[in-house]
Amino acid sequence: AWSIERPPGDTAGCTFCHTSSEERCSTCHQRHQFDPKVARRAEQCKTCHWGKDHRDWEAYDIGLHGVVYQVNKWKPEQFDFSKKLSDADYVGPTCQYCHMRGGHHNVQRFGTVYTSMGMSMADRGAPIWNEKRDRWVSVCDDCHSPRFAREQLQALDEAVKDAGLKYRETFKVAEDLLVDGVLDPMPKDLCPDWSGQHLWSLKIGAYHDGEAYGGKTGESGEFRMSNCTDVERLCFESVGYFQTYIYKGMAHGSWNDATYSDGSFGMDRWLVNVKQNASRARRLATLEKKVGITWQPEEFWKTGEWLDELTGPYIVKNHPGKTILDLCPDPGWLDTHHAPAEEV
Numbered sequence: 001a002w003s004i005e006r007p008p009g010d011t012a013g014c015t016f017c018h019t020s021s022e023e024r025c026s027t028c029h030q031r032h033q034f035d036p037k038v039a040r041r042a043e044q045c046k047t048c049h050w051g052k053d054h055r056d057w058e059a060y061d062i063g064l065h066g067v068v069y070q071v072n073k074w075k076p077e078q079f080d081f082s083k084k085l086s087d088a089d090y091v092g093p094t095c096q097y098c099h100m101r102g103g104h105h106n107v108q109r110f111g112t113v114y115t116s117m118g119m120s121m122a123d124r125g126a127p128i129w130n131e132k133r134d135r136w137v138s139v140c141d142d143c144h145s146p147r148f149a150r151e152q153l154q155a156l157d158e159a160v161k162d163a164g165l166k167y168r169e170t171f172k173v174a175e176d177l178l179v180d181g182v183l184d185p186m187p188k189d190l191c192p193d194w195s196g197q198h199l200w201s202l203k204i205g206a207y208h209d210g211e212a213y214g215g216k217t218g219e220s221g222e223f224r225m226s227n228c229t230d231v232e233r234l235c236f237e238s239v240g241y242f243q244t245y246i247y248k249g250m251a252h253g254s255w256n257d258a259t260y261s262d263g264s265f266g267m268d269r270w271l272v273n274v275k276q277n278a279s280r281a282r283r284l285a286t287l288e289k290k291v292g293i294t295w296q297p298e299e300f301w302k303t304g305e306w307l308d309e310l311t312g313p314y315i316v317k318n319h320p321g322k323t324i325l326d327l328c329p330d331p332g333w334l335d336t337h338h339a340p341a342e343e344v
Contacts, residue, residue: 005193056095059249159264171235185301
């Protein structure tokens with residue numbers, strides 16, 4: 001939604017990958033060349049799979065596997081890219097070797113995206129996850145023992161669990177501010193969100209059903225990067241960026257990345273910031289109440305040259321009483337419930 005709500009020029013990094021490049025052969029098999037030897041190199045994934053909210057390349061590049069690749073990739077006896085992936089005997093894995101094992105083009109088979117293995121507190125013992133893990137281990141044991149591979153997955157679980165504790169504590173502080181009416185500004189005091197409504201940006205999926213969060217039962221908000229309180233932005237970055245660093249780092253053998261490079265230490269800092277924000281907001285609200293001040297949020301939260309470019313204000317102005325879900329011919333593609341209930 002943070003891409004949908006903004007003008008095209010502001011989200012080139014989103015639209016380039018998720019529209020023009022996604023699911024096209026030429027994304028990996030470079031146009032005018034289309035050489036399989038090129039498509040088998042790890043750098044081919046780098047154009048899209050890097051950055052704050054999907055730190056794949058960085059996690060691989062500075063992890064053990066990536067280092068082995070970088071220092072050996074020019075040696076044909078170590079990395080013979082003329083061989084098909086099914087026949088490869090690389091000294092270390094590339095992105096393609098693991099995620100497209102044997103030349104299989106469904107990368108999701110060995111991915112964590114939308115599988116609740118990285119960002120959600122899923123039941124790791126559920127049959128669907130056992131099957132997925134067995135598949136992962138079958139790749140790892142090309143070079144490692146199955147026991148070693150399962151130990152790494154357990155380490156990933158523990159890191160995600162610890163990150164989840166910080167995630168929930170951070171969000172609870174923000175939620176309490178909203179429920180107590182001391183979040184400045186409250187959702188009603190902002191310009192309309194991406195959908196043309198005033199839902200709280202952290203009212204995700206079926207959670208937080210109640211009038212205090214805005215919207216009707218079952219209606220979902222979406223993380224907002226712009227025009228929201230500092231507390232909400234910190235919550236977004238805590239889970240969208242730093243928790244991503246943690247599970248991407250652990251999944252790619254980049255343990256320092258998971259800890260130091262804005263991973264667990266970054267989540268620590270953002271939790272401290274959210275608590276500090278909350279403490280100041282409550283103290284200020286107490287003082288205002290004592291001296292009889294009724295604070296009115298600044299007008300710049302509702303309108304401005306930049307804000308007027310977003311979808312929310314546009315919808316309210318041009319389609320009164322409608323939301324983006326009313327205007328979209330097939331709202332299914334805007335569904336925020338990514339993982340089917342039976343998978344979680």
